[in-house]
Amino acid sequence: MNRETPLAELVGGMAMPTAHFYIRNHFPTPARDPARWRLRVGGLVRRQLSLPLQELLRMPSEVRTVTLECAGNGRALMQPRVGGEQWGLGAVSTAEWAGVPLLAVLHRAGLDSAAQAMIFKGADGFERGLTLAEARESEALVVYAMNGELLPRQHGRPLRLIVGGWYAVASVKWLTEIEVTDRPFSGHFQTEKYVYQWERKGGLVSEPVRYQRVRALISEPAPDALVAPGEVPLRGYAWSGEALIKRVEVSVDSGCWQPARLLGGPDRYRWRRWELIARLGPPSRRVRVRARAIDEAGNTQGDQVEWNRLGYGNNAIQEVAFRITPSVPMHTGHSRPPALPALGARLWEGSPSDTPASL
């Protein structure tokens, strides 16, 4: 089951309501009894561990807000087209995760002096690795909760790895085993999938996907929205796996790049909200808006990304076109939503909190 985040329906949120969080699963969702769940830690360790959930819940905890993005986010926009899940731009979300530092779990097992890397195994059969240095640098967590609730099934109940700043493939769901090894993992999802494959003169060059590439997305107005003339809010989110967001710039109708305002504080693992109130008119014309982010390491976005065979890391600048119209239809009845062109209008009919979640 795979599902995108309706980014245009996120109103001001830093964290994403769980019911809207995008879903990307490779295999059917495993259903196991949390009471019997064990996190096994083996390989090059001094003590093999088989930790019941209760043990993890008793360890010192951390809470962190982390943006997860699928490495294939934007794949459908890549030219020439490539196979794989045809993600638009909704394979990204942010949530607050609670759990135990991965290093604390490894510390409990005790690492052998030859230990260099780990393989994380999910109950669905998914496997992915990190080196010890990568695990340290990303402050990886073994989490049991999301947005204040125990992990929902689709998001890895009861245990999931969260690797901040990395494309979400590293954040293995339904985590059952950590195998400590003396070399980096070279399994299917590490070397055959989730790798950039560049066509170069000498042949195909491969490189595993790692950090989320710097990116700004536009959440408002929605594409093809009808917008009244005057002051029009342009809003969205920006993030980068490699460094803090330095600024976001917006261009209207190919005009100069203007700096947007960044909301909230800087945070290494979390997207930031940005906003620019633009004065737009006259009516009855189509407006094109583009946004790009620049991070503290100097990374930014281009009009296109270098094409790669599996379609990863497409952080090309997004363009949203909408229409300025003098008479935005105003709905007056109760049975249908009013026209709120700058937002997903149907939200006013009933927010997800009022209705059953669609999970």
Added chain:
Amino acid sequence: MNRETPLAELVGGMAMPTAHFYIRNHFPTPARDPARWRLRVGGLVRRQLSLPLQELLRMPSEVRTVTLECAGNGRALMQPRVGGEQWGLGAVSTAEWAGVPLLAVLHRAGLDSAAQAMIFKGADGFERGLTLAEARESEALVVYAMNGELLPRQHGRPLRLIVGGWYAVASVKWLTEIEVTDRPFSGHFQTEKYVYQWERKGGLVSEPVRYQRVRALISEPAPDALVAPGEVPLRGYAWSGEALIKRVEVSVDSGCWQPARLLGGPDRYRWRRWELIARLGPPSRRVRVRARAIDEAGNTQGDQVEWNRLGYGNNAIQEVAFRITPSVPMHTGHSRPPALPALGARLWEGSPSDTPASL
């Protein structure tokens, strides 16, 4: 409709899932058409305003995580008992709110030189005031969204005032009118309700409730939980409307006060999570845990609060008793929840995200 937050079911969250947010409404929930909604700004202003929602959505926005607590939180624990809603300790929650600074709305209207205060009027008939200085100091917002979604009906859809650090009575729901005045408001909910009434020698002394009093609550273990011996996590939340939380201290079985670890960064308007892993044994005994918070202004909590006639501001130190037992029952079937004594065990059966919200 009034409902408490099940604090013991909040797993690591800084923000509260909307479906769990406590509810305190004085009158039936008004149902109006958001498309026809107007926020009127009148009284001592240069321009009377009647702002449709669309106008507010177009103004520069702010997003802020704010803890709201009912002034009557803990009233049921007050001795001698007092009338009113018999709140335990669950009339407190935290959410992320998005909207427009109140000052920006007032700026648009333009204040008359005699302006000193405001009355905020809800569509349910509720009225409450702030002085201009108080509005500035609390960085009050007029919000339209909660936790990334447009406000749910029970929480004030489509507009609500949010006054950070104040007891939630100030955060008027279903906001339809702001009347600017030359003197502080003296209506029913300002001077007859939501006031401390102290019995003093000279008679009754009244003082309106304002800032949330400093307080630590224990969310884990739950009262009367069965807990396996060994390392036992003691966890909870702490906040103060007057100043940042400086530290939280925990006492086990009336022993000395030990400092707990504070999680997350300091934030003026938001509670902080705290944690202390205690080594507890031997089995088969009852353990009593107490927690108290100290803020940067030097405020702390006592064993009791001064009794007041309407039962507000009861921030007396909370005590939670639970039992250490060698054999915490371990459930093995799928149809019922496993035993996870330190958490609301039923959560494993299905988190709120998997099931219809109970709003």
